[in-house]
Amino acid sequence: MKNKGLYLLLLPGVLFLAVFLVIPIALTIASTFYNEGSFTVQGYVTFLSDPYYLKILWTTLRVSLVTTFVCILLGFPVAYYISRLTVRKKGILLALAVFPLLTSSVVRSFSWMVILGKKGLLNSSLQWLGLIEKPLEILYTPTAMMIGMIHLFLPLIIITLVGVMENIDPDLLKAAESLGASRFTAFRKVIFPLSMPGLIVGSILVFVGSLTAYTTPALLGGKQGVLSTFLYQNAVTLNDWHMASVIATIMIVVTFVVIGLMNKVATKLNPKG
Amino acid sequence: MALLALENVSVAYDNQYILQNFNLNIEKGQLVSLLGPSGCGKTTTLRLIAGFLEAKEGRFLFDGKDYTRVPVNKRNFGFVFQSYALFPHLSVFDNVAFGLRLRKVSEAEVKKRVMEMLEVVNLTGFEKRFPKELSGGQRQRVAIARALVIKPDLLLFDEPLSNLDANLRVNMRVEIRRIQQELGITTVYVSHDQEECFSISDRVAIMNKGVIEQLDEPAVIFKYPKTEFVARFIGFTNFITFDERSEHDGKILLRIGDVVFQAGKNPGTLQSNGKKCALRPDDVRVTTEAAEKQENLLPGKVKVSTFLGRSYQYVVETKLGDFTVNQEMESPYRNGENVYLHFPQDKMVLVD
Amino acid sequence: MQEKNPGLALFTFLVFVFLLGPLVIITFTSFEPGTVLRFPPDGFSLRWYENIFKVKMFLKTFGTSIFVSLAGNLFALLLGIPAAYALSRFSFKGKSLLNAIFISPVLIPGIVMGFAMLKYVLVTYDLPIYAGLLIGHTVIMLPFIIRVVASSLSNFDFAIEEAALSLGAGRIATFFKIVLPNIRSGIIAAILIAFLESFNNVDISVFMTGPGVSTFPIQLLTYVENNFDPTIAAISVLLMIITILFMFGIERLMGLSYFTKR
Numbered sequence: 001m002k003n004k005g006l007y008l009l010l011l012p013g014v015l016f017l018a019v020f021l022v023i024p025i026a027l028t029i030a031s032t033f034y035n036e037g038s039f040t041v042q043g044y045v046t047f048l049s050d051p052y053y054l055k056i057l058w059t060t061l062r063v064s065l066v067t068t069f070v071c072i073l074l075g076f077p078v079a080y081y082i083s084r085l086t087v088r089k090k091g092i093l094l095a096l097a098v099f100p101l102l103t104s105s106v107v108r109s110f111s112w113m114v115i116l117g118k119k120g121l122l123n124s125s126l127q128w129l130g131l132i133e134k135p136l137e138i139l140y141t142p143t144a145m146m147i148g149m150i151h152l153f154l155p156l157i158i159i160t161l162v163g164v165m166e167n168i169d170p171d172l173l174k175a176a177e178s179l180g181a182s183r184f185t186a187f188r189k190v191i192f193p194l195s196m197p198g199l200i201v202g203s204i205l206v207f208v209g210s211l212t213a214y215t216t217p218a219l220l221g222g223k224q225g226v227l228s229t230f231l232y233q234n235a236v237t238l239n240d241w242h243m244a245s246v247i248a249t250i251m252i253v254v255t256f257v258v259i260g261l262m263n264k265v266a267t268k269l270n271p272k273g
Numbered sequence: 274m275a276l277l278a279l280e281n282v283s284v285a286y287d288n289q290y291i292l293q294n295f296n297l298n299i300e301k302g303q304l305v306s307l308l309g310p311s312g313c314g315k316t317t318t319l320r321l322i323a324g325f326l327e328a329k330e331g332r333f334l335f336d337g338k339d340y341t342r343v344p345v346n347k348r349n350f351g352f353v354f355q356s357y358a359l360f361p362h363l364s365v366f367d368n369v370a371f372g373l374r375l376r377k378v379s380e381a382e383v384k385k386r387v388m389e390m391l392e393v394v395n396l397t398g399f400e401k402r403f404p405k406e407l408s409g410g411q412r413q414r415v416a417i418a419r420a421l422v423i424k425p426d427l428l429l430f431d432e433p434l435s436n437l438d439a440n441l442r443v444n445m446r447v448e449i450r451r452i453q454q455e456l457g458i459t460t461v462y463v464s465h466d467q468e469e470c471f472s473i474s475d476r477v478a479i480m481n482k483g484v485i486e487q488l489d490e491p492a493v494i495f496k497y498p499k500t501e502f503v504a505r506f507i508g509f510t511n512f513i514t515f516d517e518r519s520e521h522d523g524k525i526l527l528r529i530g531d532v533v534f535q536a537g538k539n540p541g542t543l544q545s546n547g548k549k550c551a552l553r554p555d556d557v558r559v560t561t562e563a564a565e566k567q568e569n570l571l572p573g574k575v576k577v578s579t580f581l582g583r584s585y586q587y588v589v590e591t592k593l594g595d596f597t598v599n600q601e602m603e604s605p606y607r608n609g610e611n612v613y614l615h616f617p618q619d620k621m622v623l624v625d
Numbered sequence: 626m627q628e629k630n631p632g633l634a635l636f637t638f639l640v641f642v643f644l645l646g647p648l649v650i651i652t653f654t655s656f657e658p659g660t661v662l663r664f665p666p667d668g669f670s671l672r673w674y675e676n677i678f679k680v681k682m683f684l685k686t687f688g689t690s691i692f693v694s695l696a697g698n699l700f701a702l703l704l705g706i707p708a709a710y711a712l713s714r715f716s717f718k719g720k721s722l723l724n725a726i727f728i729s730p731v732l733i734p735g736i737v738m739g740f741a742m743l744k745y746v747l748v749t750y751d752l753p754i755y756a757g758l759l760i761g762h763t764v765i766m767l768p769f770i771i772r773v774v775a776s777s778l779s780n781f782d783f784a785i786e787e788a789a790l791s792l793g794a795g796r797i798a799t800f801f802k803i804v805l806p807n808i809r810s811g812i813i814a815a816i817l818i819a820f821l822e823s824f825n826n827v828d829i830s831v832f833m834t835g836p837g838v839s840t841f842p843i844q845l846l847t848y849v850e851n852n853f854d855p856t857i858a859a860i861s862v863l864l865m866i867i868t869i870l871f872m873f874g875i876e877r878l879m880g881l882s883y884f885t886k887r
Contacts, residue, residue: 323787323791324790324791325787325790345787345790345791346790346791346792346793346794346795347793348791349793350791351791352787352788352791354784354787354788356782356784358782358784358785358787358788359785359788360785360788360789360803360807361785361807362806362807371789371792371794372792372793375792375793375794375798376793419788419792420791420792423792423793
């Protein structure tokens with residue numbers, strides 16, 4: 001009696017996802033290995049040997065790595081600061097950090113178009129200050145993408161890290177100090193290692209997110225392709241579905257490999273406490 | 274005939290048996306407690322009776338009918354939970370009325386019975402309150418009212434008082450007993466608190482590892498525990514396992530090594546064919562001089578003495594092992610002092 | 626008391642300027658009376674707000690987005706609440722696998738999901754675009770619904786279910802009378818969070834467009850790629866106001882600590 005009801009509760013959801021998500025993705029991946037009826041890996045060979053495609057792959061990786069790195073650099077100190085505030089102030093700052101997360105990525109990327117354009121705020125200010133003569137071409141470059149993505153993902157890192165740091169027993173810091181550690185040493189030897197798992201989780205989210213983001217590169221990247229815009233191009237503009245599927249598969253594989261690796265690192269770090 | 278009977282019941286969880294070939298009979302109108310340490314199976318038994326668990330083997334008979342496969346919501350048993358399990362989104366009134374409304378009782382009748390029951394548990398005036406506004410004791414009483422108002426055939430309590438503080442527990446258990454006796458409702462009560470069970474029950478079942486070690490009136494268990502487990506559970510700390518047992522001159526003789534003890538024939542000694550003897554610390558006597566021709570004397574040395582208030586407690590070392598003795602005295606024996614332990618023959622209990 | 630660290634405070638301030646500054650800037654540019662996006666704006670005008678309502682496609686796609694996000698939300702609730710209940714209440718074989726399946730839409734890159742659905746749901750299964758949109762958005766919202774509802778249920782004292790059963794209630798009556806009312810705020814919060822995620826979604830919606838069918842963010846995207854006037858800024862401001870309202874709603878029900886819990 002119990003078991004029958006249980007599966008009835010789960011079945012619709014699982015079935016729905018299976019039919020409309022799992023199977024399409026599985027078939028997409030499978031389709032990359034068949035071209036006109038026979039087994040082939042030509043799609044991957046083409047992709048990995050053509051310098052044009054490789055450049056896109058490299059740009060994507062480069063942008064994601066820089067974004068992740070900068071997000072950690074900026075986000076960690078901010079999260080630390082916030083985690084030590086009183087409840088009220090902490091709430092306000094967290095709300096301010098969450099707000100951008102919930103606004104449309106179109107709005108957020110658009111705001112950077114206004115700032116980074118040839119006639120945008122940044123250039124106008126720099127020219128007005130006399131620091132430059134000709135406007136800088138930042139928009140439609142990987143740099144613009146990086147700025148846009150950092151803006152996109154920074155709140156995510158901050159919130160993840162604040163959550164982790166809040167769970168660190170405040171008495172641990174006091175214990176370290178009572179044993180003679182300076183503020184900085186206590187931070188380095190207690191807070192930092194304990195935030196590691198959260199830091200890793202946050203980094204995965206940012207890295208994978210920036211690897212696969214579409215809106216920001218589409219608006220800020222211009223002709224500089226990344227995997228996601230390239231996928232769209234192949235699927236919709238060029239109508240090359242085979243190549244699109246290849247790109248999609250590569251994206252899935254990279255995503256899962258990164259998540260898997262990070263999980264391994266996280267579990268290895270965990271037993272150390 | 275017993276109102277409730279569990280026949281050769283087995284309950285397993287993940288292929289581990291918690292109850293195996295378990296039997297229990299309960300007479301109508303009685304309050305029976307299931308008492309034992311955690312893990313002994315008492316809660317499992319209770320939940321089996323309620324219908325939250327299914328038996329792998331065996332039968333559950335109630336009022337002559339086979340209830341083994343009857344679903345929970347058809348059994349009409351009142352269940353009082355350890356966490357009270359009040360519906361947080363309903364008022365006290367609606368909580369108590371819940372079961373009645375399911376039985377399609379008219380609203381007027383519902384109102385009458387709920388208010389009556391609230392009076393029984395001394396909660397008149399609390400109808401509109403919500404569970405989160407109530408104290409632990411008040412919540413407990415709502416839980417009891419809710420279970421009683423449906424006029425259940427059986428009342429089941431799962432450690433109802435463990436979340437209350439000490440003096441409240443004592444008052445509440447008296448209340449529960451009072452209500453139970455007034456209504457004459459058959460009740461099964463689970464607790465790990467010995468005093469609680471003994472004070473309010475008609476019968477107590479002492480359980481250990483899925484087995485009932487003894488099922489008797491509290492007074493009987495208190496005086497004559499049947500097994501070593503039960504004896505230890507209720508406070509018999511001194512045990513001697515003899516080598517030989519025989520009878521002579523209307524007395525039971527127990528021998529270990531060159532020591533021979535005599536025990537009188539009474540329910541406590543006749544209940545078992547075993548050779549293990551148990552005594553309470555209060556029953557063993559300690560003296561510095563051995564009276565002449567006194568039976569069951571054992572010389573020893575005081576190891577530790579502690580002050581209990583009413584009496585002093587000694588741990589005395591003897592050639593048969595250490596014994597714990599409580600005795601009222603003005604000035605205590607000192608550590609290392611040589612004493613004699615006397616084991617009164619009518620206080621010895623033989624256990625399995 | 627913790628010693629104040631002025632350096633860290635300044636650093637945090639600057640980071641927040643970075644985070645919120647651009648949004649403040651476009652708020653100001655939305656009032657620009659001229660046709661070029663300029664900061665600071667030349668004057669104050671609401672003409673671009675008016676313009677929003679003059680462009681028919683905006684209103685139409687807004688309506689589409691609202692409908693799709695609401696309908697998808699409903700489907701996600703119908704599929705997700707029972708699943709969340711089953712996952713929280715019982716332990717059974719294959720539970721972690723099922724958990725993984727239900728979480729998967731969050732892990733799989735959106736753009737990949739969108740393409741796979743285009744390829745199979747629209748083409749191979751041959752379903753109309755609108756259906757594809759509904760399905761796609763249900764898939765997006767399902768993990769959010771499940772996660773939030775499961776989180777509500779993790780603090781749930783299931784003993785009250787047993788209490789209801791012992792008093793004579795059937796399983797279904799128990800679910801509707803006892804379980805649902807007590808996770809009500811969790812469900813509403815789930816609806817709000819999922820709705821926002823769905824409404825703002827670009828990755829999947831971008832593949833599910835066709836003649837006359839598009840969602841609001843996609844329409845915005847197209848507009849930005851072709852026009853560069855303050856209308857977008859005005860729309861952005863309106864969207865941000867809506868977001869703030871949603872945030873208030875979520876804060877009321879679950880507290881913003883929801884976002885920091887993992």
